[in-house]
Amino acid sequence: MHKILIANRGEIAVRIIRACRDLGLGSVAVFSECDRQARHVRMADEAVAIGGNAPSDSYLRIDRIIDAARATGADAIHPGYGFLSENEGFAEACRAAGLIFIGPAAEAVARVGSKTTARSIAVSAGVPVVPGTESPFSPNASEEAIVSAAARIGYPVLIKAVAGGGGKGMRVVSKPDEVQSAVRQARSEAATAFGDASVYLERLVQRPRHVEIQILADHHGHIVPFVERECSIQRRHQKVVEESPSAAVDSKLRAQLAEAAVAVARAADYTNAGTVEFLLDEDGRFYFLEVNARLQVEHPVTEAVAEVDLVGWQIQIASGAPLTLSSRDTLVPKGHAIECRVYAEDADLGFLPSPGRITSLRSPSGPGVRDDGWVEPGTEVPIYYDSLLSKVIAWGEDRRQATARMRRALAEYEIQGVRSTLAFSRWLLARAEFAEARFHTGYLDELLQQRAGEPFDEADPSLEEVAALAACLAEAVRNTAERLTSPMGAGSTGSPMGGATGVLREDPEVSRADRNWKARARRESLRQ
Amino acid sequence: MRFEVETGRRRRTIDVQRSGGGWAVTVDGRPLIVDFARAGDRWSMLVRKAEGAAGSAPPLTDSHGMSHEVAIEVRDQGARLVHVDGHVVPVTLIAPGRRHSRSSSGAGDPTGPIAIVAPMPGRVVKVLVTPGATVAARQGLVVVEAMKMENELRAPRGGTVAEVRVREGAPVDANAVLVVIT
DSSP: OOEEEEOOOHHHHHHHHHHHHHTTOEEEEEEEGGGTTOHHHHHSSEEEEEEOSSGGGTTTOHHHHHHHHHHHTOOEEEOOSSTTTTOHHHHHHHHHTTOEESSSOHHHHHHHHSHHHHHHHHHHTTOOBOOBOSSOOOTTOOHHHHHHHHHHHOSSEEEEEEEEETTEEEEEEOSGGGHHHHHHHHHHHHHHHHSOOOEEEEEOOSSOEEEEEEEEEOTTSOEEEOOOEEEEEEETTEEEEEEESOTTOOHHHHHHHHHHHHHHHHHTTOOEEEEEEEEEOTTSOEEEEEEEOSOOTTHHHHHHHHTOOHHHHHHHHHTTOOOOOOHHHHTSOOSEEEEEEEESEEGGGTTEEOOEEOOEEEOOOSTTEEEEEOOOTTOEEOSSSOOEEEEEEEEESSHHHHHHHHHHHHHHOEEESSOOSHHHHHHHHTSHHHHTTOOOTTHHHHHHHHOOSOOSOOOOHHHHHHHHHHHHHHHHHHHHHHHHHOTTGGGGTOOTTTTOBOOOOOOHHHHHHHHHHHOTHHHHHBOO | OEEEEEETTEEEEEEEEEETTEEEEEETTEEEEEEEEEETTEEEEEEEEOOSSTTOOOOGGGOOSEEEEEEEEEOSSSEEEEEETTEEEEEEEEOTTOSSOGGGTOOOOSSSOEEEEOSSSEEEEEEOOOTTOEEOTTOEEEEEEETTEEEEEEOSSOEEEEEEOOOTTOEEOTTOEEEEEO
């Protein structure tokens, strides 16, 4: 293997290019129109335009990506996460073109990619699963059929897309009369996101934790599990904070989870990196949830506590190298790591996406802090893709130190030009529940529902005073500078020295852009 | 130079005046001495209580105080986002002669027509109502997909659908009116 094409964008493309550099391999970026100047394009050795802005015109175009690999002489393709990462057709197309797909074989992607097939694999491997329908409903299944299946399983039930992931195409239903609209939404979302509208039902486990086991599996029969990641803090089924190890898992339970994950991977004939997800109920029983046949967003927390390079291992496994790691080492956490995702979303407006131009940015650093991002001052955050700007990972010798470092990193992080979820993350990490690790997968949604729209940033009055003062002083400096440079002289703004009133200057471009941000009435019209 | 400033629900009157190398300031009459220095696209701010009379010049060699690093985003005529010490504080500078900031006066008529607008550019996935339909508060009206998420826009209050201005599948710009409720 000499050169890897990265079939992705954003922070994960940057992460993979870094792994290529570390291994002395060439890198090829692909890009859509709006990503021409993006970080991953500038970082890669070579870059190839693959089409329009809509993912279906570029990052999901298997034919163009394969052509780009051929044209540049790349011998392998890394799919990253999202886009084509769990598309067996893509893995198959790579194989047909003589390219190494850095991930599991197409057959294994297909086996674990269907949630219903994955469930039966888990059952056959002796791993417990949550009660649910054994096969998906047909697209024209009647409402009655779905309602009666839901009644058999018992409310509340989850409607889940067979091809789903990341909470897309998933709805909770607690009464029969909610079934129809929830199925419609789940189908439509799944069709848009994954091109497959099939759904199935599963019982909703009350107040569970989400724990998952990262595995690496080589082509020589070795499967290595890692210390669990806990990803229970979720907003609408999207992970918000991840950490490793979990406060709810002791070494005995860890061994059981690891054994179950390895059994599922073996039964699925799985290779390369993957993650086996479990629900952990309040009594400490666990249930297989699904397999993610890809590198995950939260892989850095495992890298931190295992002191390994998972992307590096993905590449080495794909090129045929045997794993030299041992579960005796990988199941012992070296310290504690936490990840916070930073999105371009306005948390105060119901997490409304906030695309636009980054005007200023300062990312955190210092002991135990890693920032995996892709934006810089001047970057336009496009509307076409998910709004992840960065992931902050904090490592400490224990959970307390990791938490302190995460708080420090979040306080250092400053993004201007777009609204970000930083203030929301600071608010979340400052809460007692986080310090005490008291949460479950519904915790954050319940907490958010109790809030009456007060802003997440809770500056104390003395800091508010500093902010007010700074705004006035900057205005005074600006007025003074304007008066000195204006051909009209002092007459238009008055003397800044004589107790005159500050004059505010209208900036038409700024106020046009701002109408969007200020439309508070809109908050009412948005869901939740 | 005098400013009326709002943060959250609190309003302050702030007077600033150059004094030596720094600024003599009063916040609601309380005197402070501030060293306010540009640092790239940010500001370094040293704040301390004025010990003498308000307006007395702080000697440059005596520049000290509580240290704050500040970055200011100009959002609108008077609206600022002030990044300070790991917080982002919305600040409104109120223009002379105005009694209230816009944010506290723009609530709108609770009984008149309400336009449901697209919060951002996207694509209409589903139109859930037709003109003439009666809708309840929080009833779904239109589903708009943007940045890979489907957002169901709901009625802010009950009423009658007067207009539906979009079709399923149509792209929409930010602030485009989708539905009008009377």
